[in-house]
Amino acid sequence: MDKIRWGIMATGRIAATFADAVNYVEDAELYACASRDEDRAKAFAEKFGVKKYYGDYEMMADDENVDVIYIASPMAQHYEQAKMCLLKGKNVLCEKTITLNGSQLAELIDIADKQNVFFMEAMWTKFLPAFRQAKKWVAEGRIGTPKMIKADFSNLCPFNAEDRLFKSSLGGGCLLDLGVYPITFACDFLGYEPAEIISNAYIGKSNVDFDASIILKYEDSFAHLTAGFDIENQNPAFVIGDKGRIRLGDWFFCTTEAMLYDDDGNLLEHFRKPHLKNGYEFEIMEVHECLKQGKKQSDINSLYHTTATMKIMDECRKQWGLRFDGE
Numbered sequence: 001m002d003k004i005r006w007g008i009m010a011t012g013r014i015a016a017t018f019a020d021a022v023n024y025v026e027d028a029e030l031y032a033c034a035s036r037d038e039d040r041a042k043a044f045a046e047k048f049g050v051k052k053y054y055g056d057y058e059m060m061a062d063d064e065n066v067d068v069i070y071i072a073s074p075m076a077q078h079y080e081q082a083k084m085c086l087l088k089g090k091n092v093l094c095e096k097t098i099t100l101n102g103s104q105l106a107e108l109i110d111i112a113d114k115q116n117v118f119f120m121e122a123m124w125t126k127f128l129p130a131f132r133q134a135k136k137w138v139a140e141g142r143i144g145t146p147k148m149i150k151a152d153f154s155n156l157c158p159f160n161a162e163d164r165l166f167k168s169s170l171g172g173g174c175l176l177d178l179g180v181y182p183i184t185f186a187c188d189f190l191g192y193e194p195a196e197i198i199s200n201a202y203i204g205k206s207n208v209d210f211d212a213s214i215i216l217k218y219e220d221s222f223a224h225l226t227a228g229f230d231i232e233n234q235n236p237a238f239v240i241g242d243k244g245r246i247r248l249g250d251w252f253f254c255t256t257e258a259m260l261y262d263d264d265g266n267l268l269e270h271f272r273k274p275h276l277k278n279g280y281e282f283e284i285m286e287v288h289e290c291l292k293q294g295k296k297q298s299d300i301n302s303l304y305h306t307t308a309t310m311k312i313m314d315e316c317r318k319q320w321g322l323r324f325d326g327e
């Protein structure tokens, strides 16, 4: 494989950011894009220099020149679109959260397995150098045994009944949109199978979760996690061990910084690495690496990891009595 030819499915906010990153990565070609509307597909193609555009998702999935499809639609659409692409033998990188629930995901994993294609959730945070550095410090024992995680992703989002964030029928709510980041963060340091999940949420007027608090309890450690649409926060994340702690930079899920402290609070190391483009290039490079090596999933962000975080989110929603419209 020389250049890897990407097809972008849906042309909304994140698709544009991702397109910039694909155009940055040397061995990537932004080959195709698809929208439900041909004019939107054409406008997107012109803006980002995409070779082919389709006013229909399935037509792009049928294009034999597309090596990998990036799905950038709302959560509720992921299952059908990913299923269609996987069944056509396409490699798929699907935006978070990969599906609405664990049973949809299990079915897709089964299809990906049978089709022998690559499948991954676009949990880009895990590939950021600052996050990798934090993992390295922990593996080297620099903070001793991790005992507690604190992480938040709260973002002031004024209510808009038409926005996917607030629409139950599109998989809206803060858990799947934002909470998936702190949950993934906690699991990557403390483990993907907490012994207990304790959670609560404010369910807003459009019947989706506007704010959520989650505790993951492990044998001898805890994660305290929050997410929400009602407050603006700096969104820090800490990994606290019995010999020191790590703080990711503000807005931890997209940070370029990680700080290592000893247990007296003295700063030992300050890691900084600017994004090469906008941060999404790192997950694209990982997909390329996997495709070139013939791997069907990423070790850093495996389908086991995604399944486990989805299971936690299913349990949270069960505790809140919350289901999506049509689920």
Ligand SMILES: NC(=O)c1ccc[n+]([C@@H]2O[C@H](COP(=O)([O-])OP(=O)(O)OC[C@H]3O[C@@H](n4cnc5c(N)ncnc54)[C@H](OP(=O)(O)O)[C@@H]3O)[C@@H](O)[C@H]2O)c1
Residues within 6 Å of the ligand: 010, 011, 012, 013, 014, 015, 034, 035, 036, 037, 040, 041, 072, 073, 074, 075, 077, 095, 096, 097, 122, 124, 164, 170, 176, 177
């Ligand atoms: N990784 C990240 O940092 C990040 C950041 C933001 C969002 N996301 C994820 O990316 C996905 C899309 O988020 P977004 O903020 O880009 O959403 P968005 O701006 O609302 O765009 C979603 C796009 O999906 C397509 N679509 C297909 N069916 C749709 C429907 N029934 N209603 C509305 N749009 C529909 C539309 O594109 P066409 O009209 O062209 O078909 C639309 O522009 C979500 O899964 C979200 O969680 C990830």
